[in-house]
Amino acid sequence: MEIVITSSTSELASLGADVVQATLARKPDAVIGLATGSSPLPVYAELGRRVAAGTMSFARVKAFMLDEYLGLPLDHPQRYRTEIDEKFTYVVDIDPANVHGPDGLTADVPGTCTAYEAAIKNAGGVDLQIVGVGTDGHIGFNEPGSSLASRTRIKTLNEQTRRDNARFFGGDLSAVPIHCLTQGIGTIMDARHILLVALGEAKAEAIHQVLEGAVTSRWPASILQMHPHVTVLVDEPAASLLQLQHYARDTFANKPSWQGF
Ligand code: F6R
Numbered sequence: 001m002e003i004v005i006t007s008s009t010s011e012l013a014s015l016g017a018d019v020v021q022a023t024l025a026r027k028p029d030a031v032i033g034l035a036t037g038s039s040p041l042p043v044y045a046e047l048g049r050r051v052a053a054g055t056m057s058f059a060r061v062k063a064f065m066l067d068e069y070l071g072l073p074l075d076h077p078q079r080y081r082t083e084i085d086e087k088f089t090y091v092v093d094i095d096p097a098n099v100h101g102p103d104g105l106t107a108d109v110p111g112t113c114t115a116y117e118a119a120i121k122n123a124g125g126v127d128l129q130i131v132g133v134g135t136d137g138h139i140g141f142n143e144p145g146s147s148l149a150s151r152t153r154i155k156t157l158n159e160q161t162r163r164d165n166a167r168f169f170g171g172d173l174s175a176v177p178i179h180c181l182t183q184g185i186g187t188i189m190d191a192r193h194i195l196l197v198a199l200g201e202a203k204a205e206a207i208h209q210v211l212e213g214a215v216t217s218r219w220p221a222s223i224l225q226m227h228p229h230v231t232v233l234v235d236e237p238a239a240s241l242l243q244l245q246h247y248a249r250d251t252f253a254n255k256p257s258w259q260g261f
Contacts, residue, residue, distance in 0.1 A: 001211070001224065001225065001227075001230045001231075001232065002230070002231045002232065002251070002252075002261075003211065003232045003234070003239075003242070003244075003248040003251075003252075004231070004232065004233050004234070004248070004252050005234055005235070005236060005239040005242075005245060005248055005249055005252070006233060006234065006235055006236075007235075007236065008235075009042050009199065009235065010042070012042060012043070012197065012199070012233050012234075012235055013042035013043050013045065013046040014046055015233055016040070016042070016043030016046065016130075016195060016197055016233055017043055017046040017047050017050060018261065019128065019193075019195050019231055019233075019261045020032065020043070020047055020056075020128060020130075020195075021050065021055075021056050022260055022261045023127055023128040023193065024056055024057075024058070024061065027127060028057070028060045028061075029060040029061065029062075030061055030062075030127040030128060031061070031062045031063070031064065031120075031123045031124055031125065031126050031127050031128075032058075032061055032062070032063045032064075032126070032127065032128050032129075032130070033063070033064050033065075033066060033126040033128065033129030033130060033131075033183075033188070033191055034063050034064065034065050034066065034084055034088060034099075034130055035066050035130045035131050035132045035140075035197075036065065036066070036067070036080040036083050036084055036087075037132045037165075038132075038199070039132035039133075039197045039198060039199055040130050040132060040197050041087055042199075043130070043197060044087050044088045044091060044092075045087075045091065047088075047091070047092050048091035048092055051091075051092045051093050057093055058092045058093050058094035059093055059094070059095070061094055061098065062098045062099075062100070062123050063088075063089075063094060063098060063099045063100065064100050064101070064116075064119070064120050064123070064126060064183075065080060065081065065084055065099070065100065065101035065102065066129075066131065066139075066140040066141075066182060066183050066188070067080060067101075067102065067140050067141045067180050067181060067182035067183065068080045068081065068101050068102045068103070068104040068180060068181050068182075069104050069177040069179075069180050070104050070109075070154065070177055070179040070180055070181060071104060071105070071177055071179065072104055072105075072177060073105075074105070078168050078169060079104065080101060080104070081099075081101045081104075084099065084101065085099070100116075100119060102116050102152065102181035102182070102183075103181075104180070104181060106181075109153075109154050109181070110153075112181065113151070113152040113153050113154070113181060114152075116152045116181075116183075117151055117152050117187065120183075120187065120190075125190055125191070125192065126190065126191035126192065127191070127192050127193065128191065128192070128193045128194075128195060129188055129191035129193070129194045129195070130195045130197065131188065131194060131195070131196050131197070131221070132196070132197055132198065133196060133198050133203060133206050133207065133210060133221045134158075134160075134161050134164065134206065135160060135161075135164055135202050135203060135205070135206055136158055136160045136161060136206065136219075137206045137209055137210055137218070137219030137220050137221050137222065138158070138161060138220050138221065139185065139188055139196075139220055139221040139223075139224070140182040140183045140184070140185070140187075140188055141155050141157060141161070141180045141182035142155065142182060142184065142185045142188075142220045143155060143156070143157065143158040143161065143220070144158065144217060144218050144219065144220060145217050145218070146184075146185055146217055146220050147184070147185065147186075147217070148185050148186070148215075148217055148220070148223045149184070149185065149186040150184030150185050150186055150187075151183075151184040151186055151187050152181065152182065152183050152184055152187055153181070153182070153184060154179055154180070154181055155179070155180055155181075155182050156178060156179055157176070157177070157178055157179070157180060162176040162178070164202075185220060185223055189223060189224075189226070189227055192229065193229045193230075193231070193261075194224060194227055194229070194230045194231070195230075195231050195233065196221070196224065196230060196231070196232045196233070197233050197234075198232075198233075198234045198235075198238040199234070199235045199237075199238055200235065200237050200238055201237035201238070201240065203234075203237075203238040204237060204238055204239070204240045204241040205241060206219065206221070207232075207234055207238050207239065207241065207242065208241035208242055208243070209222065210222045210224065211224075211225070211232065211242065212242060212243055212244060231261055
């Protein structure tokens with residue numbers, strides 16, 4: 001696991017975009033996993049700038065979203081597909097038909113989840129999965145207590161997560177859906193490379209527990225310790241409780257130039 005503590009959001013955005021660009025340089029038709037929420041936004045914006053500058057292209061890329069709220073109407077601004085389209089799809093040059101997400105309006109939840117798993121598999125699996133982390137340690141919407149081997153399914157959102165996300169719903173907790181569809185932890189762990197992005201002091205405890213604590217469903221993202229290829233990009237506030245932050249800084253400062261991401 002590579003942990004990079006960045007000194008600014010723009011440095012984090014640039015390194016995150018470097019990770020994506022390295023993936024596409026190796027495999028122009030890569031499959032990318034997309035997180036919604038605030039954490040990846042600087043990276044998506046930087047990817048948009050690089051596409052506009054002609055230095056990279058998503059023309060052959062397929063993308064799979066991590067999760068979706070259950071029951072939000074198609075025209076709801078907080079529907080994750082709407083968010084991803086605004087912040088990623090229409091910002092880069094990906095074909096919108098190649099962006100997939102769980103159908104939050106399905107009448108057949110189990111069938112939709114099984115089909116989503118099959119679609120990821122048929123695409124060849126995810127080459128690079130971008131994830132954020134919840135203040136309670138969730139990845140995707142796999143809340144504490146989730147099976148570490150879980151696949152795409154319905155989950156009930158933790159009240160803490162709904163409170164955290166109420167900011168996107170005008171501060172109205174009752175407007176935040178209670179259920180979602182999310183890739184499982186086993187699904188996420190199948191990705192060949194995982195990029196975790198976390199910003200802000202509110203994530204400090206989760207980042208400490210997830211990266212330095214025990215591997216436990218109490219902090220679901222801690223399973224990433226078991227993955228062979230994880231890149232973590234954090235800002236100083238999110239890294240502030242890391243006990244091994246000096247080692248992370250030394251390692252990155254002395255990273256061999258050939259190594260890349
Ligand atoms: C979003 C997702 C969530 C978020 C997490 C952090 O698709 O799967 O796990 O990554 O809730 O959200 P932000 O980035 O808004 O702090």
